[in-house]
Amino acid sequence: MASIRADRLVAAAALLCAASLLAGCGGSGGSGAAAPSEPTTDVKIALSDAGCEPTPASVPAGPVKFAITNSGSAKVTEAELQRDGKILGEKESLTPGLSGNFSLRLDGGAYSIYCPGGAKDTWTFTVTGGGGAPSAPADTSLAVATQGYHDYIVSEVDQLVPTTKTFTDAVRAGDAAKAKAAFAPARMHYEAVEPVAESFGDLDPDIDARIDDVTDPTRWTGFHRIEKALWVDNSLAGMAPLADKLDADVNTLKTKVATETYQPAQLANGAGDLLTEVSTSKVTGEEDRYSHTDLWDFQANIDGARKCFELLRPALAAKNPDLAQQLEARFTDVASGLAQYKKGSGNNAGYVDYSTVPQDQRRKLADAVNALAEPLSKVAGQVV
Known part of the structure; x- marks a missing residue:
């Protein structure tokens, strides 16, 4: 949502010129x-x-x-x-x-x-x-893909609701340590489905706006407003109403996605949208600028994009097996790049503080994402 800063124009340009995307996966356009x-x-x-x-x-x-x-x-x-x-x-x-x-x-x-x-x-x-x-996709594998995407979105939002409440309950209780621990795990479920949330007008800004995205800071709400209170202001005073609104907005999202339908091209373009999110705000450190939990969001964006690809892969492999194979390899490269920053295991698994990742390593992550975006941009044309 935020404008690209000068310090990330080069990385953004490479991806934005390559990726064909859709921000907003509603079914109003038909699904054949x-x-x-x-x-x-x-x-x-x-x-x-x-x-x-x-x-x-x-x-x-x-x-x-x-x-x-x-x-x-x-x-x-x-x-x-x-x-x-x-x-x-x-x-x-x-x-x-x-x-x-x-x-x-x-x-x-x-x-x-x-x-x-x-x-x-x-x-x-x-x-x-x-x-x-709208007519159903003529290719039965694409019909399976669009239904599978609906189920995936519903599942992620179903998990988003309670994980967000764990976060907001801690905020309301004034428990900063618990709220900090719950922040990144909750956001992963949101970041995986963000293209869908963006289709619902003001819902995404209400949940996920950064300070750059709002003209009146007094009206700033959502995850990042509370993030600033936790890591910068070091006070949760006045945050209870914002926690209540965040819960309400997430529940609104749950209601909306329950009846959504999708078309095959929206899966491909939504995957491109998620990669753009990575390149323009995660790799640069802009997204979670106060908590430095960007790598959690990075992983969630890649997970969401990969899910789109996996659902489309049977149809894509039948039509363009070389492209399907190339994409599989590029997703593997990105996953390998992220794996080196993981820490802990099981319920304690997570990622290192992104402020500790040097610029040259951030560039390698960006390069891997850009290399994935280029072939991914070709998928929508195969299934639209």
Whole structure:
């Protein structure tokens, strides 16, 4: 959510140019797999101070690829596809000179392109034909994948609720030591499913905003606000209401994901979104800047991305076995890089304080993620 800082532009650029992602895995766009002969419609969006006008502004229902570029706007650095107030796809942190894309299968209807900061921040986008209920994926392995992703998301959020309550109970009790111990384990369940949470408007900022993401610090809520109280302010005074809100927001997320459906391309693009999270906020140390528990989040993002890949692997292996094999090797490389920073075992397992990881080792982690992002960016086009 936060803007890219100067000290991480190089790492972010490498990944953002490579990864094709979807932030927000709602099912509003339909869930069918494209037939091999079905053409994909290309839509171009040029970010500028004026906004983000889509070209063309009307397309036929079916697979659509959105290509977003920023040639020089510092004010407008992201574009979102929305429908009925829900984010279906987006590209964030496209600072001047960066570009990116995401793919979706869209049903007929009225959509909008939104780009905060533009002189005109909302643009009409229309999809013609193809109305009615979404069709099931023609490939049965993709149908299994989308159902499996639903089950995975529900399971992770089911675990997020009690682990968050362990954290918030300690906050309400004023037990700083217990709250610090519970912080990172709870967040792992959130970080694994963050692309889905981001699709629900303000829910993700309420749960996970960093100080950079809020215009009024007095309205800052969620994990990171309490993180600052624990590690910087060294006081939990006044945090009980924020703990209560965090519990309520996490329970809202549980309710919302229970009925969500997904399309195959959303798994692939969601995996890319998680890798972008790693490159733009975890590797740099921005995410958990007070607690330095970034490696926990790093692992959770990779776990979520790998789950998407594993669910799509049967279909991908049948269509492009070389790509499937390459991705397996790249995921293994990232896992090996993370493993050296683990400490403890069993219930005491965790990761070293990220502030102790030297810059050259952080660069190696970033390089492994970038090497994974490049082939992963090709998956959505195989399954949309």
